[in-house]
Amino acid sequence: xxxxxxxxxxxxxxxxxxxxxxxxxxxxxxxxxxxxxxxxxxxxxxxxxxxxxxxxxxxxxxxxxxxxxxxxxxxxxxxxxxxxxxxxxxxxxxxxxxxxxxxxxxxxxxxxxxxxxxxxxxxxxxxxxxxxxxxxxxxxxxxxxxxxxxxxxxxxxxxxxxxxxxxxxxxxxxxxxxxxxxxxxxxxxxxxxxxxxxxxxxxxxxxxxxxxxxxxxxxxxxxxxxxxxxxxxxxxxxxxxxxxxxxxxxxxxxxxxxxxxxxxxxxxxxxxxxxxxxxxxxxxxxxxxxxxxxxxxxxxxxxxxxxxxxxxxxxxxxxxxxxxxxxxxxxxxxxxxxxxxxxxxxxxxxxxxxxxxxxxxxxxxxxxxxxxxxxxxxxxxxxxxxxxxxxxxxxxxxxxxxxxxxxxxxxx
Ligand code: NIG
Ligand code: FE
Numbered sequence: 302x303x304x305x306x307x308x309x310x311x312x313x314x315x316x317x318x319x320x321x322x323x324x325x326x327x328x329x330x331x332x333x334x335x336x337x338x339x340x341x342x343x344x345x346x347x348x349x350x351x352x353x354x355x356x357x358x359x360x361x362x363x364x365x366x367x368x369x370x371x372x373x374x375x376x377x378x379x380x381x382x383x384x385x386x387x388x389x390x391x392x393x394x395x396x397x398x399x400x401x402x403x404x405x406x407x408x409x410x411x412x413x414x415x416x417x418x419x420x421x422x423x424x425x426x427x428x429x430x431x432x433x434x435x436x437x438x439x440x441x442x443x444x445x446x447x448x449x450x451x452x453x454x455x456x457x458x459x460x461x462x463x464x465x466x467x468x469x470x471x472x473x474x475x476x477x478x479x480x481x482x483x484x485x486x487x488x489x490x491x492x493x494x495x496x497x498x499x500x501x502x503x504x505x506x507x508x509x510x511x512x513x514x515x516x517x518x519x520x521x522x523x524x525x526x527x528x529x530x531x532x533x534x535x536x537x538x539x540x541x542x543x544x545x546x547x548x549x550x551x552x553x554x555x556x557x558x559x560x561x562x563x564x565x566x567x568x569x570x571x572x573x574x575x576x577x578x579x580x581x582x583x584x585x586x587x588x589x590x591x592x593x594x595x596x597x598x599x600x601x602x603x604x605x606x607x608x609x610x611x612x613x614x615x616x617x618x619x620x621x622x623x624x625x626x627x628x629x630x631x632x633x634x635x636x637x638x639x640x641x642x643x644x645x646x647x648x649x650x651x652x653x654x655x656x657x658x659x660x661x662x663x664x665x666x667x668x669x670x671x672x673x674x675x676x677x678x679x680x681x682x683x684x685x686x687x688x689x690x691x692x693x694x695x696x697x698x699x700x701x702x703x704x705x706x707x708x709x710x711x712x713x
Contacts, residue, residue: 305362306708309338310352312370312687316673317658323586323618326651333689339373341679344707349673365710370687374654375673376445376680376706378661379635381549381572381593383450383483383626384435385428385467388419390627397602403527413453413487416627420453420463428466429473435625435633436474441712443682443701444635447476448622448665450521452483455492457507460484464516475704475711479665481549482511485522485529485537496529500537508544519569523551524559531562538566547666553577554598564588570664572622574607575599582608586615591664593620594656596642597630609646609656620664621656637697650693679708 314337320326338352340359348355356364393411406412420428436447449470451463464480471478484503492499511517520541522534528551529537538548547569552559554573560581563571571585572593585592594607612619621642625633632638635657643653662671670678683703684692691699704712 303342305347305359306341306365307338307352307355307359307362308341308365308681309355309367311337311339311367311373311683313337313689314339314349314373314673315654315689316349317375317655318672318674320651320655320659322660322663324616325613326649326655328649328651331651331654337373339673339679339681341705341708344679344709346673346675346677346679348675369685371702372684372686372689372692373673374682374689374692375658375671376682376704377443377635377657378446378665378667378671379439379444379623379625379657380448380570380620380661380664381450381595381622381624382447382633383452383624384439384447384633385432385449385451385463385470386416386420386453386627387423387428387431388416388627390415390631393628394601394631413628414490416453417455417489421459425462425466425469428463429469432466432470432478433474436470436476436478439625439633439635440475440704440706441700442634442636442697443704445476445680445682445704445706446479446662446665446667446670448479448481450481450483452486452521455484455486455489457503457510460503460507461510461516464511465514468516475706477706479519479667480517481519481521482507482517483521483523485534487523487528496533497536500529500533504537504540508540508546512544518545518547519549520546521549521551524562525551525554526556531558534562538562542566553581557581560585563590569666570620573598574612575605577608577612582611582615582617585612586617591620591660592617593622593664594642595622595624595630596638597632597634598624600632600638600641601630606642606645609642609648613648613652618660618663619652619656620661621653622661622664634697636692640693640696643693650690653693679705681705
C-alpha cells in the first residue's frame with residue numbers, strides 16, 4: 302500500500318486549475334474549494350475536493366488534521382534568481398540612493414564586476430552553503446521551486462564552480478533548484494578579446510561540459526548596452542539551440558531589443574521588460590515566450606515596473622519572479638514584490654497568483670507543478686486565514702504557516 306495522507310479541512314483551497322496560460326484573468330475565474338482536503342500519495346497529489354468526501358473515499362489515508370482557518374495555494378515558483386553569489390553590494394545601494402550614477406558606482410568598484418570578484422574568491426563549499434541558506438529562506442516564504450543563475454564567474458572554471466555549487470545546493474536545499482548558465486552576463490574585465498570572442502569561447506569550451514556533467518539545460522544572456530548586443534548574441538544562441546539548451550533572455554531592462562531576440566530564438570522566457578514598448582509587448586503577446594516581470598529589480602533600483610497590465614491585456618503570459626541578487630534586487634521576497642507589482646500595475650489577485658504559480662512553472666517549462674491537481678507534485682503553501690485574498694492584501698507580511706514540498710511537510 303502506498304503512503305497516503307489527507308490534509309485538511311482547509312477553509313479554502315485555490316487550486317489554480319482551469320486558468321489559461323496567456324492573457325488577463327478575472328478573479329471570478331479562480332476556482333475555490335471550500336472545506337477542502339488534499340490527498341497526497343508519496344510526492345504527488347492524488348485528489349483534491351471536499352475534506353469529508355475524501356475521508357470517506359480514502360479511509361486508509363492518514364489524516365493530517367488542521368485546526369482553525371487555513372487557505373492553501375500551490376507552492377510558489379520563483380523563475381528568476383541569482384542567489385548564488387559572494388559578498389554584498391550594500392555600498393552600491395547606498396551610493397545609488399545618494400544620487401550616484403551607474404558609472405560613478407562602477408568607478409568606485411561596484412556593479413556586477415564587484416560581485417564577480419567576490420564570487421571568484423568564494424570556495425565551492427562557501428557558495429553551496431550560502432545558496433542553501435538563501436533558498437531555505439525563500440521556502441519559508443512559500444517558494445518550493447527556485448531558478449538560480451550562474452553569471453558571477455565569467456570564466457569556464459568559475460562558471461563551473463557556480464553551477465556545481467547550485468547542483469550541490471539542490472541536493473540539500475528544501476526547495477528544488479533549477480540552474481541556468483548566465484556566463485553571458487557581461488564581458489569580463491579581464492578577458493582579452495571582444496564580446497563575440499568571449500561568447501565563442503564560452504560556447505565552445507563551457508557548453509559541452511554543461512552537458513557532460515548535467516549541470517544545466519538552460520542558457521541565459523543579458524542583452525543590453527552595458528552587456529551584449531542583439532548582434533553579439535546571434536551565434537551564441539544559435540549554438541545553444543543546436544545543442545538543445547533552452548534559452549532565456551534578460552531583455553529590455555533599460556533599453557528595448559532583447560525581447561525581439563527572445564522571440565526570434567523561441568526563448569522559454571524574456572525577463573525584465575521594464576523598457577518594453579507597444580511593439581515589444583505585441584511581439585511577446587503573439588509568441589510562446591513567457592514574459593517575466595521582476596518587480597524586485599524595479600524596487601531595488603527605483604525604476605519603472607514592467608508594463609504587466611499592458612502585457613496581459615495584449616494576451617501575453619506573465620510570470621512574476623524575485624530576481625533576488627546582491628545588486629539590483631537584494632530583498633528577495635517574491636510575495637511582497639508580486640503584491641506590490643499588483644498595486645502599481647492594477648493586476649487582479651488571479652493574475653498575480655498565476656504569475657507566481659502555473660505561469661512561473663511554464664517559464665521554467667515545468668508541467669508537473671504550479672497547480673493543485675491530481676498527478677502533480679504535492680507542493681503546497683498554506684496560510685492562516687479564512688480568505689485567500691489576505692495573501693496579497695497583507696503584501697507579503699502574512700507568511701505561510703506550513704509548506705509542503707514533494708508531499709513532505711518541510712516547514713511549519
Ligand atoms: O537581473 N540585469 C542584469 N543582471 C541582474 C543584476 C545582477 C547584478 O546587479 O548583480 C538582474 O537585475
Ligand atoms: Fe536577473
